Amino acid sequence: MTSRRHLLLALAVTLLSAAFIVAPSRADERFIIVASTTSTQDSGLFDYLLPIFTKKTGIEVRVVAKGTGQAIKLAENGDADVLFVHDKKSEKKFVADGFGVKRFDVMYNDFILVGPKADPARIAGAADVTEALKRIAAAQAPFASRGDDSGTHKAELRLWQAAAIDVKTASGTWYRETGSGMGPTLNTAAGMDAYTLTDRGTWLSFKNKSDLTILAEGDKQLFNQYGVMLVNPQKHPQVKAKDGQAFVDWLISSEGQQAIAAYKIDGQQLFFPNYVPGS
Numbered sequence: 001m002t003s004r005r006h007l008l009l010a011l012a013v014t015l016l017s018a019a020f021i022v023a024p025s026r027a028d029e030r031f032i033i034v035a036s037t038t039s040t041q042d043s044g045l046f047d048y049l050l051p052i053f054t055k056k057t058g059i060e061v062r063v064v065a066k067g068t069g070q071a072i073k074l075a076e077n078g079d080a081d082v083l084f085v086h087d088k089k090s091e092k093k094f095v096a097d098g099f100g101v102k103r104f105d106v107m108y109n110d111f112i113l114v115g116p117k118a119d120p121a122r123i124a125g126a127a128d129v130t131e132a133l134k135r136i137a138a139a140q141a142p143f144a145s146r147g148d149d150s151g152t153h154k155a156e157l158r159l160w161q162a163a164a165i166d167v168k169t170a171s172g173t174w175y176r177e178t179g180s181g182m183g184p185t186l187n188t189a190a191g192m193d194a195y196t197l198t199d200r201g202t203w204l205s206f207k208n209k210s211d212l213t214i215l216a217e218g219d220k221q222l223f224n225q226y227g228v229m230l231v232n233p234q235k236h237p238q239v240k241a242k243d244g245q246a247f248v249d250w251l252i253s254s255e256g257q258q259a260i261a262a263y264k265i266d267g268q269q270l271f272f273p274n275y276v277p278g279s
Helices: 002-022 038-042 045-057 068-076 088-096 129-139 151-162 182-192 200-205 241-252 254-262
Strands: 031-037 060-066 082-085 100-116 143-145 175-177 196-199 212-216 223-231
Touching (some): 031 068, 045 254, 068 088, 068 151, 082 241, 088 223, 100 129, 100 241, 182 196, 223 241
Parallel strands (some): 031 060
Antiparallel strands (some): 082 223, 100 196
């Protein structure tokens, strides 16, 4: 009986050892972590781009999609290898403070003001976006803000400031802060018949438009630039510098830029590559 038990135990140990040999160790997996915005994720851009990059390099890209402010904090803490966001002022500070190696322009699209088709604030046809915001404030029409320190939220606050409107005093009345990403904020706006600022990429991929429509667009103040940078391995030694830089280099390469331009929804291009060699 004892011999039988010994035999079974030896067999179990052998099988367990074989399993460890056959199963790949997570430490052997080749991947990088990219801290990015909800717009690059929610628009479907990463679902299109990343398989192309992985097929070419064998490097898996794992995305942590947050508002730009939260994505930057992740990168500052060394919890990402690459930062890919859309608030140029914050990105430049990230590099200047030693957290990033070098920032590159990658692509752009634009922000748009959307709202209910009834347009109670009468912003359709406004001369510029700040005039549209003044009309919304004057009418005290519902406005849904992300309120999450994202690139879109930062852009929205700059526009309110340019319009000389203090939205802090209106918080909780006609001005509502969702504290969430672009998709959920658009859902809130649709449910409230509210106005909101969104990037065009997320808008085009958004399914629950309900009664919302584009009411203000085209103003140069609505330009939306995206940048990418490697997290500084001198600040955080755990950063996968070689593979992270490979992703950055691919995005600004001719192949990567063409892939960005090729991504469309219903025939409409969502992002426009604009890396300038040598910049």
